[in-house]
Amino acid sequence: LxxxxxxxxxxxxxxxxxxxxxxxxxGYVGIQGVxxxxxxLRLGYDTAFIxxxxxxxxxxxxxxxxxxxxxxxxxxxxxxxVAAHLTVTLGISLLLCGELLPASMQVPWLxxxxxxxWLGASMNTVNSIPYLMAIAAPEQRNAAFSAQQAVMALAGxxxxxxxxxxxxxxxxxxxxxxxxxxxxxxxxxVAPVAYVGAAACFLASHNVQFIRKAESDVERGRAxxxxxxxxxxxxxxxxxxxxxx
Numbered sequence: 217l218x219x220x221x222x223x224x225x226x227x228x229x230x231x232x233x234x235x236x237x238x239x240x241x242x243g244y245v246g247i248q249g250v251x252x253x254x255x256x257l258r259l260g261y262d263t264a265f266i267x268x269x270x271x272x273x274x275x276x277x278x279x280x281x282x283x284x285x286x287x288x289x290x291x292x293x294x295x296x297x298v299a300a301h302l303t304v305t306l307g308i309s310l311l312l313c314g315e316l317l318p319a320s321m322q323v324p325w326l327x328x329x330x331x332x333x334w335l336g337a338s339m340n341t342v343n344s345i346p347y348l349m350a351i352a353a354p355e356q357r358n359a360a361f362s363a364q365q366a367v368m369a370l371a372g373x374x375x376x377x378x379x380x381x382x383x384x385x386x387x388x389x390x391x392x393x394x395x396x397x398x399x400x401x402x403x404x405x406v407a408p409v410a411y412v413g414a415a416a417c418f419l420a421s422h423n424v425q426f427i428r429k430a431e432s433d434v435e436r437g438r439a440x441x442x443x444x445x446x447x448x449x450x451x452x453x454x455x456x457x458x459x460x461x
Contacts, residue, residue, distance in 0.1 A: 229351040236417035241368040243410030246375010255400035273334035280338040288343035294423040300339035301415035307333025
């Protein structure tokens with residue numbers, strides 16, 4: 217895969233990276249994004265509960281960001297990404313088992329495993345961009361990031377279309393009520409399969425380790441406080457709007 221302006225074609229690690237993000241977008245933006253809240257509604261929870269649950273995941277995502285970076289520096293970026301997607305897989309898989317528990321145990325179960333899911337998501341988002349910068353040559357990075365966004369958009373669209381048809385299709389196949397929680401739970405099981413696919417892509421790629429420079433080799437300048445604050449505001453507004461939606 218070659219983009220205009222790049223000196224060489226994307227290597228195997230970049231292609232695996234793009235494929236991994238295709239799996240993530242299909243599972244999260246598509247399947248989970250369309251069906252998860254509807255599943256919670258069919259379990260009998262109201263929008264206030266759903267908002268609290270979603271917000272708890274966002275908080276875990278933020279709080280774990282710094283430890284997630286430290287983990288990537290410790291075990292390598294590729295290994296951190298593999299661990300991230302396996303953690304997300306574990307979280308969503310066990311969360312979907314909550315329907316089988318007594319009613320008194322369902323709420324804490326949902327919160328615990330939703331939080332675990334977002335711990336994995338934090339490790340993914342923190343370590344994925346440095347990993348792509350490490351495996352792409354400087355002249356490839358703009359094209360690689362653009363390709364990532366295109367792959368995510370297309371895979372998310374495909375996942376959303378599949379999610380729209382899955383509950384009715386499964387209900388017809390099983391002879392059950394298409395509005396029953398079981399139908400949505402089974403449809404959501406596609407998401408962890410996609411996350412396992414992402415973990416397999418990273419497992420097949422090369423690991424990247426941080427190289428620490430000696431203090432004497434580091435050029436120190438003024439911290440870009442204004443730039444950090446500007447991007448912090450952008451992320452705050454983006455996350456707040458996405459979370460409420």
